[in-house]
Amino acid sequence: MAASQTVWPPLSAAKLHLARRLLTAKGRDVEGAFLAEGPQVVREALGFGAVAFVIVAEGRTPPAKSLAVDAALAGLPVFMATDAQMAQITDTVRGQGVVAVCRRLEVGLKDLEGKLFLVLDEVRDPGNVGTLIRTADAFGVGGVIATTGTAEIHAPKVVRASVGSVFHLPVAQGVAFEDAVSWARGQGLALLGADAHGDPLTGVTGLWRPTVWVVGNEAHGVPDAHLRMLDSTVSVPMWGRAESLNVATAAAICLWESAVAQARSVEG
Amino acid sequence: MAASQTVWPPLSAAKLHLARRLLTAKGRDVEGAFLAEGPQVVREALGFGAVAFVIVAEGRTPPAKSLAVDAALAGLPVFMATDAQMAQITDTVRGQGVVAVCRRLEVGLKDLEGKLFLVLDEVRDPGNVGTLIRTADAFGVGGVIATTGTAEIHAPKVVRASVGSVFHLPVAQGVAFEDAVSWARGQGLALLGADAHGDPLTGVTGLWRPTVWVVGNEAHGVPDAHLRMLDSTVSVPMWGRAESLNVATAAAICLWESAVAQARSVEG
Numbered sequence: 001m002a003a004s005q006t007v008w009p010p011l012s013a014a015k016l017h018l019a020r021r022l023l024t025a026k027g028r029d030v031e032g033a034f035l036a037e038g039p040q041v042v043r044e045a046l047g048f049g050a051v052a053f054v055i056v057a058e059g060r061t062p063p064a065k066s067l068a069v070d071a072a073l074a075g076l077p078v079f080m081a082t083d084a085q086m087a088q089i090t091d092t093v094r095g096q097g098v099v100a101v102c103r104r105l106e107v108g109l110k111d112l113e114g115k116l117f118l119v120l121d122e123v124r125d126p127g128n129v130g131t132l133i134r135t136a137d138a139f140g141v142g143g144v145i146a147t148t149g150t151a152e153i154h155a156p157k158v159v160r161a162s163v164g165s166v167f168h169l170p171v172a173q174g175v176a177f178e179d180a181v182s183w184a185r186g187q188g189l190a191l192l193g194a195d196a197h198g199d200p201l202t203g204v205t206g207l208w209r210p211t212v213w214v215v216g217n218e219a220h221g222v223p224d225a226h227l228r229m230l231d232s233t234v235s236v237p238m239w240g241r242a243e244s245l246n247v248a249t250a251a252a253i254c255l256w257e258s259a260v261a262q263a264r265s266v267e268g
Numbered sequence: 269m270a271a272s273q274t275v276w277p278p279l280s281a282a283k284l285h286l287a288r289r290l291l292t293a294k295g296r297d298v299e300g301a302f303l304a305e306g307p308q309v310v311r312e313a314l315g316f317g318a319v320a321f322v323i324v325a326e327g328r329t330p331p332a333k334s335l336a337v338d339a340a341l342a343g344l345p346v347f348m349a350t351d352a353q354m355a356q357i358t359d360t361v362r363g364q365g366v367v368a369v370c371r372r373l374e375v376g377l378k379d380l381e382g383k384l385f386l387v388l389d390e391v392r393d394p395g396n397v398g399t400l401i402r403t404a405d406a407f408g409v410g411g412v413i414a415t416t417g418t419a420e421i422h423a424p425k426v427v428r429a430s431v432g433s434v435f436h437l438p439v440a441q442g443v444a445f446e447d448a449v450s451w452a453r454g455q456g457l458a459l460l461g462a463d464a465h466g467d468p469l470t471g472v473t474g475l476w477r478p479t480v481w482v483v484g485n486e487a488h489g490v491p492d493a494h495l496r497m498l499d500s501t502v503s504v505p506m507w508g509r510a511e512s513l514n515v516a517t518a519a520a521i522c523l524w525e526s527a528v529a530q531a532r533s534v535e536g
Contacts, residue, residue, distance in 0.1 A: 040511075127395065135517050140507030168509040202528055239408030239527055241436040243308075249403050249520045256521050259507055260470055
């Protein structure tokens with residue numbers, strides 16, 4: 001096959017420098033760009049149309065190779081990196097052979113549409129934020145709102161943990177909590193907060209209604225002042241000895257219950 | 269308070285060397301011990317009675333300090349580490365001030381008791397394994413079975429992600445999949461496997477029965493040969509564009525549905 005003989009131009013020092021800058025929040029902000037790593041995430045980035053150029057490792061794997069060909073066919077520049085260059089721009093083993101430099105996703109509250117939403121209120125761990133976006137995507141969430149203080153969605157760990165879901169659904173970030181609440185009120189959404197002291201989820205009715213769920217920081221949860229601005233607070237019942245659930249797990253259960261109730265309400 | 273003046277003996281080079289060996293799977297195996305990091309996890313380890321000795325950082329935080337006092341009152345040796353020593357035995361910032369050297373938890377299938385169980389079939393990521401154990405603990409799972417090929421539960425990342433739940437419920441590890449199935453059959457448990465091509469969870473009945481859920485590897489899921497040994501395979505319905513759920517998220521939804529059905533069956 002022709003593809004296996006393709007030789008891409010080498011990654012220049014300037015482009016490597018740009019990609020390395022995207023490892024820091026400041027660099028991403030200044031450049032208005034971020035990195036997508038690995039075949040699955042790069043494929044989603046290409047589908048979304050966010051890619052500026054693609055970097056493929058010289059010891060590249062078949063999926064990385066075929067993605068580079070796809071990118072070139074779409075008219076995008078592709079460059080070949082040495083292993084030493086690749087090691088400078090990825091945490092994982094050679095970025096699984098392929099990295100895309102993507103333009104920042106600029107999303108505001110006005111871009112969110114649907115009947116189920118998720119607010120991340122100061123969720124700090126990038127792995128949790130990525131997993132939350134992936135779960136929201138799976139359960140048909142129309143958009144995610146990340147408040148100021150939540151891990152930046154363009155951080156490499158978030159993009160990786162989302163397994164490409166950052167390209168599937170709009171994520172508005174840097175939103176003040178009060179603005180998220182006003183927006184939800186304007187949309188006529190029910191506002192539910194996940195909190196260890198809330199009403200047990202198993203007794204909550206009306207989950208079929210258009211809803212926004214609010215989940216909070218790993219250590220402190222949603223601040224009381226924020227919970228008071230919501231319609232009600234809901235806890236995920238536990239039967240064992242764990243003190244709490246991981247925030248991504250708790251959110252998954254809440255979104256699941258809403259998604260099932262909404263699907264049944266449509267069927268009924 | 270007397271505690272604030274307590275001066276612990278310095279951590280010896282030999283004990284530091286032992287603790288460092290526990291960062292590797294081989295070292296843990298040879299020494300029959302592992303590390304628990306951070307106040308919350310160390311508290312659970314002390315409660316369980318698995319601690320051999322405690323290491324507290326010289327720039328220690330109040331929770332770490334009070335745990336060191338608790339350990340000493342329980343008759344356990346406590347040693348003070350310099351920041352440079354602490355950095356050698358923890359990935360996180362000074363291990364949040366406190367690390368316990370614990371004896372390995374030796375658990376077999378015969379130690380598992382309850383009506384809800386979870387099999388981890390070659391789940392590789394330590395963060396996922398720890399989160400799965402934490403979730404299992406929250407939803408009243410009687411025990412977790414980790415097959416050969418699943419991340420070792422004594423690895424620091426697993427223990428940390430479990431937030432101490434490794435000390436709450438028995439985890440039998442290094443179990444052959446066939447042995448887990450035989451054990452479950454012997455217990456009269458329903459055997460359900462989570463798989464993208466299974467029957468939708470929303471249509472599954474009989475979740476109130478004593479059940480063992482099987483979840484698989486992050487990339488490949490549960491092998492077909494293993495799925496064929498189960499009663500049925502079940503998928504978590506998705507409404508969005510994500511290709512799959514994180515294994516810890518999928519397992520959380522399955523365990524949640526079983527736990528709720530079992531709780532309702534008891535109430536009814």
